[in-house]
Structures are given as structure tokens and as C-alpha cells.
Amino acid sequence: MHFFGPSAHHAGLGMLHEHMVKVGQQFPDFTLHGYCGGETRDYTISKYKGRWLVLFFYPLDFTFVCPTEVKGFNDHFDEFQKAKADILGVSVDSVHSHNAWVMHEFGGKLNYPLLSDFNKEITELLGIDTTDSGGLVALRATFIVDPKGILRYMVVSDNNVGRSVSETLRVVKALQTGGLCPVDWKPGEKLLKK
Known part of the structure; x- marks a missing residue:
């Protein structure tokens, strides 16, 4: 696991939380297995350099709030594409779970990949891990990364409250x-200063 810039340091059994990314820093580069369009493959964060990237973490497939968010990003997919922003959803579920969930919940039609942080390494690296569902899962977290790989925005919330997809899109456009x-x-509205 590396940051877009210099390599992150490993210590003991894994990454130390002092390496958690902050707004204005390079976002960590990592590769996770993912599911999209009936196929599973690896997705590497640095491959998205040159475009805006929205990564949203959610607790689990086959739950209550999560499908509303995944559907919300899917419903706004074309607007994100017009804004030159790619979307990646991430949970600690396996790609097999993602596949089954997308088929069951969305009829197999999802326009962006769902990545599997099955080993929970990235969830822990980013400091968005919680055990409030009985096992370790991700909190609801949204990260907006600019075309140079710099984290420009992040928000983490309680798992009982779904995020606003339209607000995420507004923030991308504002940035x-x-x-x-x-x-x-x-x-389209006036800026305070350009």
C-alpha cells in the first residue's frame, strides 16, 4: 500500500493510524478486488489520476440504509460523469456478496464498481472502522480525491444516517x-473569490 507520493511506512503488524490521510494530503494508493457489470477484477486508486474520484464506504450489503445510498449514486451516475468524477463504492463484503446483492437489489444494473475490503485493511487504514454491527465494518465515509490524487473532502457519519448524494455532487462541483x-x-452561482 502506497500513497500517490512517497511510500507509507509499515510498522509491526500493519499501518499505524498516524498515517491516516488528511484533507490536503495524497490519498493512499491501494488495489482492491471489485465487482462491476458482471465481472470481477482489481481496481487501483492511482489509475484514476487525471479525474476526480468519489469513494464512498458503507457498512454491508443486504442491509437497510446501504441500498438507498448505492441506488442514489447510481441514479446520479451520469451527473458525476459529466463532472469528470468517477465513483467507487467500498464495503468489507466479498465480491461474491457484491455480485449477489447487485443482482438481487438492482437487477444486475449498477453503473460503477463495488470494491471488497474483505481483509478490512483499508477501512482500518483510513480510521473508519467500527464494530457496531457485531463485527468490524466501515462507517459511512465519503472521500473526494482530485485529479492529482490529493484528498479534498471527507465526511464520516454514524451508520444509521444515509449520506446525501446530491450534496456530494455539489461539493465535487464546488471544489x-x-x-x-x-x-x-x-x-452557476457567484463565487466569493476565484
Whole structure:
């Protein structure tokens, strides 16, 4: 596991939490197995350099709030693509679970990959791990990474509350302006300063 820049240091049995990424830092580069369009393959974060990247972590497949979020990102997929932003969903489920869930919940139609952090290494690295579901799962976390691999935005919330996909899209577009955006800014509105 490496950051886009210098390699992260390993210590003892794994990554130390002092290496957790912060806004303004290089986002960690990692490869996870994922499922999309009936196929499983490896997805590497650094391959998305040159485009905006939205990674959203969710607790588990076959739950209650998670399908609403996955569907929400799918419903807004074209808008993210127009904004030159790719989407990756991540949970600690296996790719086989992702496959079964996408077939069951979405009729096999999901426009973006769901990645498997089955060993929970990335969830722990990012400091978004919790045991509130009986086993270790990810909290609801959203990361927006710019085309240079820099983390520009992150939000982590309680697993009982679904995130706002439209707010995530708004933040992507606000970050892309490069300017100062006031409260509740929307695309097309005046910036405070460019």
C-alpha cells in the first residue's frame, strides 16, 4: 500500500493510524478486488489520476440504509460523469456478496464498481472502522480525491444516517471551481473569490 507520493511506512503488524490521510494530503494508493457489470477484477486508486474520484464506504450489503445510498449514486451516475468524477463504492463484503446483492437489489444494473475490503485493511487504514454491527465494518465515509490524487473532502457519519448524494455532487462541483464558495453554493452561482 502506497500513497500517490512517497511510500507509507509499515510498522509491526500493519499501518499505524498516524498515517491516516488528511484533507490536503495524497490519498493512499491501494488495489482492491471489485465487482462491476458482471465481472470481477482489481481496481487501483492511482489509475484514476487525471479525474476526480468519489469513494464512498458503507457498512454491508443486504442491509437497510446501504441500498438507498448505492441506488442514489447510481441514479446520479451520469451527473458525476459529466463532472469528470468517477465513483467507487467500498464495503468489507466479498465480491461474491457484491455480485449477489447487485443482482438481487438492482437487477444486475449498477453503473460503477463495488470494491471488497474483505481483509478490512483499508477501512482500518483510513480510521473508519467500527464494530457496531457485531463485527468490524466501515462507517459511512465519503472521500473526494482530485485529479492529482490529493484528498479534498471527507465526511464520516454514524451508520444509521444515509449520506446525501446530491450534496456530494455539489461539493465535487464546488471544489472544481477552485474558488471560494459560500454556504449552500450551487453551480452557476457567484463565487466569493476565484
